[in-house]
Amino acid sequence: MEETREVKPIEAKKDDYLIVPLEKPVEFEKTTIKQLDLTKLRDMTLDELSEIYDVYSALGEKEGVMQEFSIKFVKLLAQHVTGYPLEAIGKVSAKDAVRLKARVYRFFYL
Numbered sequence: 001m002e003e004t005r006e007v008k009p010i011e012a013k014k015d016d017y018l019i020v021p022l023e024k025p026v027e028f029e030k031t032t033i034k035q036l037d038l039t040k041l042r043d044m045t046l047d048e049l050s051e052i053y054d055v056y057s058a059l060g061e062k063e064g065v066m067q068e069f070s071i072k073f074v075k076l077l078a079q080h081v082t083g084y085p086l087e088a089i090g091k092v093s094a095k096d097a098v099r100l101k102a103r104v105y106r107f108f109y110l
Contacts, residue, residue, distance in 0.1 A: 016039060017103055017106060018037070018038040018039045018041060018042070018103060018107065019035055019036075019037050019038070019039065020035060020036045020037075020038060020096070020099060020100050020103050021034065021035045022034055022035055022036065022092065022093070022096045023093065023095060023096055024092075024093040024095075024096060026088060026091045026092055027091075028084070028085075028087065028088035028091060029088075031088075033084065033088060036078055036082050036084075036089075036092075036100060037081075037082060038077075038078065038081050038082070038100075038103060038104070038107070039081075040081040040082075041077075041081055041104075041107050044080075044081065048080065051080075052073070052076050052077055052080055055076055056070075056072065056073050056076055059072065061073070068104060068105065068108045068109075069101065069104075069105050071097060071101060074097070074100055074101045074104045075089050075090065075097075077104060078100060078104075
Protein backbone atom coordinates (compact mmCIF):
# COMPACT_ATOMS: atom_id res chain seq x y z
CA MET A 1 0.00 0.00 0.00
CA GLU A 2 1.44 3.35 -1.06
CA GLU A 3 1.65 6.16 1.42
CA THR A 4 0.08 9.40 0.26
CA ARG A 5 1.44 12.74 1.28
CA GLU A 6 -0.49 15.95 1.37
CA VAL A 7 1.14 18.59 -0.78
CA LYS A 8 0.62 22.02 0.65
CA PRO A 9 0.37 24.96 -1.73
CA ILE A 10 3.11 27.54 -1.60
CA GLU A 11 1.97 30.28 0.73
CA ALA A 12 2.53 33.88 -0.18
CA LYS A 13 5.19 35.54 1.91
CA LYS A 14 4.75 39.03 3.26
CA ASP A 15 7.57 40.19 0.99
CA ASP A 16 6.11 38.45 -2.07
CA TYR A 17 6.49 40.76 -5.08
CA LEU A 18 2.95 39.82 -6.18
CA ILE A 19 1.49 41.53 -3.13
CA VAL A 20 1.49 45.17 -4.18
CA PRO A 21 1.12 47.69 -1.35
CA LEU A 22 -0.65 50.87 -2.40
CA GLU A 23 0.94 54.17 -1.42
CA LYS A 24 -2.49 55.73 -1.64
CA PRO A 25 -5.20 53.35 -0.35
CA VAL A 26 -8.40 53.11 -2.36
CA GLU A 27 -11.78 53.73 -0.73
CA PHE A 28 -14.55 51.80 -2.45
CA GLU A 29 -18.01 50.98 -1.10
CA LYS A 30 -17.06 51.26 2.58
CA THR A 31 -13.90 49.21 2.01
CA THR A 32 -10.33 50.43 2.18
CA ILE A 33 -7.98 48.64 -0.18
CA LYS A 34 -4.39 48.95 1.03
CA GLN A 35 -2.79 46.34 -1.20
CA LEU A 36 -3.50 44.23 -4.24
CA ASP A 37 -2.73 40.56 -3.85
CA LEU A 38 -1.82 39.16 -7.26
CA THR A 39 -0.57 35.80 -5.98
CA LYS A 40 -3.46 34.01 -7.71
CA LEU A 41 -1.62 34.71 -10.97
CA ARG A 42 0.45 31.64 -10.14
CA ASP A 43 -2.68 29.46 -10.33
CA MET A 44 -4.24 31.09 -13.39
CA THR A 45 -5.08 28.75 -16.25
CA LEU A 46 -4.80 29.25 -19.98
CA ASP A 47 -8.61 29.37 -20.19
CA GLU A 48 -8.77 32.19 -17.64
CA LEU A 49 -6.06 34.14 -19.43
CA SER A 50 -7.89 33.62 -22.70
CA GLU A 51 -11.08 35.05 -21.19
CA ILE A 52 -9.18 38.16 -20.11
CA TYR A 53 -7.79 38.53 -23.65
CA ASP A 54 -11.36 38.25 -24.99
CA VAL A 55 -12.59 41.03 -22.69
CA TYR A 56 -9.55 43.11 -23.59
CA SER A 57 -10.39 42.70 -27.28
CA ALA A 58 -14.08 43.46 -26.66
CA LEU A 59 -12.99 46.77 -25.15
CA GLY A 60 -11.53 47.67 -28.54
CA GLU A 61 -7.92 46.80 -27.80
CA LYS A 62 -5.92 44.73 -30.23
CA GLU A 63 -3.86 41.82 -29.05
CA GLY A 64 -0.38 42.87 -29.94
CA VAL A 65 3.10 42.36 -28.75
CA MET A 66 3.23 42.49 -24.96
CA GLN A 67 -0.41 43.39 -24.30
CA GLU A 68 0.33 42.19 -20.76
CA PHE A 69 2.17 45.49 -20.33
CA SER A 70 -0.89 47.59 -21.20
CA ILE A 71 -2.54 49.43 -18.29
CA LYS A 72 -5.99 48.30 -19.46
CA PHE A 73 -4.87 44.67 -19.59
CA VAL A 74 -3.29 44.96 -16.12
CA LYS A 75 -6.55 46.44 -14.81
CA LEU A 76 -8.54 43.46 -16.16
CA LEU A 77 -5.99 41.00 -14.82
CA ALA A 78 -5.94 42.63 -11.36
CA GLN A 79 -9.74 42.56 -11.25
CA HIS A 80 -9.73 38.86 -12.09
CA VAL A 81 -7.15 37.74 -9.54
CA THR A 82 -8.11 40.05 -6.65
CA GLY A 83 -11.89 39.83 -7.03
CA TYR A 84 -12.25 43.59 -6.67
CA PRO A 85 -14.60 45.22 -9.21
CA LEU A 86 -13.10 47.15 -12.13
CA GLU A 87 -14.44 50.36 -10.60
CA ALA A 88 -12.30 49.79 -7.50
CA ILE A 89 -9.18 48.89 -9.47
CA GLY A 90 -9.74 52.01 -11.58
CA LYS A 91 -9.38 54.18 -8.48
CA VAL A 92 -5.77 53.09 -7.92
CA SER A 93 -3.46 56.11 -8.18
CA ALA A 94 -1.42 56.56 -11.36
CA LYS A 95 1.85 55.92 -9.51
CA ASP A 96 0.50 52.74 -7.92
CA ALA A 97 -0.89 51.65 -11.30
CA VAL A 98 2.52 51.90 -12.94
CA ARG A 99 4.05 49.90 -10.07
CA LEU A 100 1.28 47.33 -10.50
CA LYS A 101 2.02 47.13 -14.21
CA ALA A 102 5.71 46.53 -13.46
CA ARG A 103 4.83 43.62 -11.14
CA VAL A 104 2.64 42.02 -13.80
CA TYR A 105 5.42 42.47 -16.35
CA ARG A 106 7.88 40.85 -13.92
CA PHE A 107 5.56 37.90 -13.43
CA PHE A 108 5.15 37.19 -17.13
CA TYR A 109 8.55 38.14 -18.53
CA LEU A 110 11.29 37.92 -15.90
